[in-house]
Amino acid sequence: YFRPDGSPAYELAVYRTILTHPEVAEILRANENLEARPDDVIVASYPKSGTTWTQAIVEAIMFDEISTVSIFGLDTNRWCNLYSMTPSAIAARPSPRLMKMHVPLTLYPQSLIEKKCKIIYVRRNVKDVMVSMYHWCRNAPHTHRACPSGSFAEFAEAFMDGQVPAGSYFNNLAAFWSHRDDPNILMLTYEEMSQNPHQTVGKIADFLGRPMGPQQVARIVEATSFGEMKKKEKGGAENGNATGESSFLRSGSTEQWRTTFDPELLQKVDSWIQRSIHLRDNLSGYIA
Numbered sequence: 290y291f292r293p294d295g296s297p298a299y300e301l302a303v304y305r306t307i308l309t310h311p312e313v314a315e316i317l318r319a320n321e322n323l324e325a326r327p328d329d330v331i332v333a334s335y336p337k338s339g340t341t342w343t344q345a346i347v348e349a350i351m352f353d354e355i356s357t358v359s360i361f362g363l364d365t366n367r368w369c370n371l372y373s374m375t376p377s378a379i380a381a382r383p384s385p386r387l388m389k390m391h392v393p394l395t396l397y398p399q400s401l402i403e404k405k406c407k408i409i410y411v412r413r414n415v416k417d418v419m420v421s422m423y424h425w426c427r428n429a430p431h432t433h434r435a436c437p438s439g440s441f442a443e444f445a446e447a448f449m450d451g452q453v454p455a456g457s458y459f460n461n462l463a464a465f466w467s468h469r470d471d472p473n474i475l476m477l478t479y480e481e482m483s484q485n486p487h488q489t490v491g492k493i494a495d496f497l498g499r500p501m502g503p504q505q506v507a508r509i510v511e512a513t514s515f516g517e518m519k520k521k522e523k524g525g526a527e528n529g530n531a532t533g534e535s536s537f538l539r540s541g542s543t544e545q546w547r548t549t550f551d552p553e554l555l556q557k558v559d560s561w562i563q564r565s566i567h568l569r570d571n572l573s574g575y576i577a
């Protein structure tokens with residue numbers, strides 16, 4: 290990771306299998322001993338897969354109200370961030386605690402696994418994840434220091450190598466995939482959320498033990514739509530983005546990869562996907 294003049298752009302640390310900021314690695318290590326509560330709820334994902342969207346839905350269901358306070362339509366006071374909050378700050382939060390996690394299941398604090406906390410894992414077509422992460426990296430290179438620079442094709446190589454924030458996409462997915470039938474894990478896809486948001490919100494509400502009628506579901510679908518969440522996002526420049534564009538609520542669509550990948554790259558990425566699926570027995574049946 291070097292600037293065009295050859296000087297190092299940023300310092301990185303490895304937290305177990307994850308390439309991250311040194312300060313994040315330190316906090317993640319401290320939070321390994323987190324004392325879970327059975328009613329903790331976790332939204333898990335590989336970044337750029339629809340995490341924030343899922344968080345907004347979960348928050349609206351758990352608190353029976355729509356947040357108006359923060360930048361992406363989330364109330365950050367309701368979310369414990371294991372990447373930035375100290376163990377004592379997390380312990381001080383009232384129940385039910387909501388958490389977002391981008392690390393693979395194998396790296397979770399043991400107590401979250403033992404208490405069988407509810408985990409909602411959202412995944413997205415990996416090619417669209419690549420496109421989304423590429424733009425996110427370009428928009429905020431200083432915030433997201435583990436981002437490689439260069440063209441989309443260069444970014445794609447780094448992504449396939451796991452040399453990006455959050456490490457390898459398939460490492461992240463594999464452990465959750467092998468637990469996909471566990472009763473405390475709900476697997477969602479960005480694509481099903483886009484195609485059928487009402488059904489998805491209903492499914493999440495049932496999973497969280499808070500079944501909802503059609504009117505409540507419709508209200509949450511509306512409040513967490515791309516357009517509504519975008520209204521609550523602060524301007525891109527205000528968020529420190531290099532290009533001044535919005536870094537989070539960017540396109541909100543599926544199949545963007547079709548207009549981004551050239552045939553050569555597509556072939557490379559397709560064969561990487563096939564290899565990754567076959568290398569990991571527990572991903573059999575996965576469709577990219």
Ligand code: A3P
Pocket residue numbers: 334335336337338339340341342417420421422424513514515516518537538539540541542545
């Ligand atoms: P794009 O960059 O493709 O637009 P994450 O929260 O996991 O980082 O994911 C970010 C991606 O989810 C971005 O994708 C963002 O636009 C999209 N997203 C966020 N909220 C959304 C919503 N309410 N509806 C659809 N897509 C949403």
